Amino acid sequence: MIRFEEVSVHYEGARAPALTGVDLTVPEGELALLVGPSGVGKSTLLGTVSGLVPHFTGGTLRGRVTVDGRDTRTHRPRELADVVGTVGQDPLAHFVTDVVEDELAYGMESLGLPPETMRRRVEETLDLLGLAELRDRPIASLSGGQMQRVAIGSVLTPHPRVLVLDEPTSALDPAAAEEVLAVLQRLVHDLGTTVLMAEHRLERVVHYADQLVLLPGPGERARSGDPAELMAV
Ligand code: ADP
Ligand code: ADP
Numbered sequence: 001m002i003r004f005e006e007v008s009v010h011y012e013g014a015r016a017p018a019l020t021g022v023d024l025t026v027p028e029g030e031l032a033l034l035v036g037p038s039g040v041g042k043s044t045l046l047g048t049v050s051g052l053v054p055h056f057t058g059g060t061l062r063g064r065v066t067v068d069g070r071d072t073r074t075h076r077p078r079e080l081a082d083v084v085g086t087v088g089q090d091p092l093a094h095f096v097t098d099v100v101e102d103e104l105a106y107g108m109e110s111l112g113l114p115p116e117t118m119r120r121r122v123e124e125t126l127d128l129l130g131l132a133e134l135r136d137r138p139i140a141s142l143s144g145g146q147m148q149r150v151a152i153g154s155v156l157t158p159h160p161r162v163l164v165l166d167e168p169t170s171a172l173d174p175a176a177a178e179e180v181l182a183v184l185q186r187l188v189h190d191l192g193t194t195v196l197m198a199e200h201r202l203e204r205v206v207h208y209a210d211q212l213v214l215l216p217g218p219g220e221r222a223r224s225g226d227p228a229e230l231m232a233v
Contacts, residue, residue, distance in 0.1 A: 002026040002049055002162055002196060007063035009044050009053055018044045018059070021221030024213060028161070029192035031184065033227070035202055036215030042166070042198040045215070045222075049164050049196060050086040051077035068161050082111060084162040085155025089170050091147040094154070100142075101126070101135040103154045111158055121157045129153045129183055145176025149183060156187075163187065165197040169204065181205060206231070 007022040019041035026032040034042050047053030048065045051072040065072045067084050085107075088094060097103045104122045113121075126132045129149045134142065139150060148168055155163065165184075169177035185208055187193040196213075199205050206212070212227040223230065 001028045001068060001194060002032075003064075003066045004045075004048075005064040005066075007045075007048060007061065007065055009041070009048065009059055009061050011057070011059035014059075016219055019048075019215075020219055022063070024222065024224045026194055026196055026211060028194055029188060030210040031188050031195040031197065031208055032211040032213055032224075033202070033205055033209035034196060034198040034213045034215070035200070037217065038200075040215040040218055042215060045213075046086070046164050046166050046196065046198060048072060049162070050084055051075060051080050052086070078110060081107065081155075081160070082158040083160055084164060085152075085158070085160040087148070087151050087155060087163070087165045087168055089167045091144070091151040091171075094151040095139055098138055098140070100131060100137050100139060100150055103139060103150055104157050107154045108157050118157075121159070125153045125157050128156070128186070143176060144172045145179040148172060148176070148180050152180070152183060160193070162194045162196070165195070167198050167200060170200065174204075177204060181208060184208070 003025050004022045008017050009019040010017045036042055044053055048061060049067060054061045055077055061073055070083055095103055096106050101122055104125050105118055108118050126135055131149060169180055184195055188195055206227050209227045211224055212230045213222055213224040214230060215222050
């Protein structure tokens with residue numbers, strides 16, 4: 001579960017807050033879709049969940065963001081790896097290793113798990129994401145959809161309860177985007193993972209969403225609710 005309590009973010013030197021008045025809950029095992037025009041604070045909002053904001057970006061976070069009860073301001077992003085996984089638009093920017101299965105193992109390295117558990121989790125994740133046949137492949141040789149699945153897999157092996165994605169399909173063609181969305185649906189339905197995802201091509205994903213979070217414009221409060229009801233306004 002993700003909980004925002006009257007969250008605002010003000011970057012140093014900026015005249016206005018980048019984000020203001022976010023007060024909402026994404027319940028366990030639901031998919032929430034974050035929408036709004038460019039520059040309205042979507043990446044900032046996602047960053048408050050992963051802990052990137054304010055730890056790496058600077059600025060002031062007011063209010064409180066908790067992920068499965070852990071306050072993201074008082075934990076370093078590294079300390080949240082087993083709670084929240086984060087994937088951005090560009091899978092290439094994400095990778096730390098060169099080969100698919102090494103990448104899946106890498107995310108668990110700081111968790112102190114027994115080697116046998118790590119091996120089992122790599123196997124499970126390869127199967128879950130349909131990557132078993134690609135395990136030995138150089139990541140650089142994969143298609144965009146395959147790369148994005150590897151990026152998602154690499155944050156799943158620590159078994160986070162929450163997954164945060166910033167426009168994960170925006171660099172993909174429609175077929176590859178469908179591959180990634182199908183994986184997210186499986187995570188929500190089969191593993192009860194909570195997903196918060198920003199996406200600008202709303203029509204592509206709105207039918208997967210349990211909740212829509214709308215950032216209407218700079219400085220305006222977030223609105224959230226049932227996708228069909230919010231879309232009808
Ligand atoms: P979106 O993801 O909706 O495009 P962002 O969260 O990236 O919006 O940006 C919201 C506002 O905050 C923009 O005006 C942007 O220029 C500003 N901003 C984003 N990151 C930083 C940062 N690290 N330092 C200062 N200003 C920032
Ligand atoms: P271990 O913690 O030793 O790896 P398991 O591999 O049996 O133990 O996984 C424990 C539980 O985690 C299983 O019920 C499994 O369904 C669930 N699980 C598997 N993958 C994920 C995931 N990505 N996120 C959350 N739970 C997961």
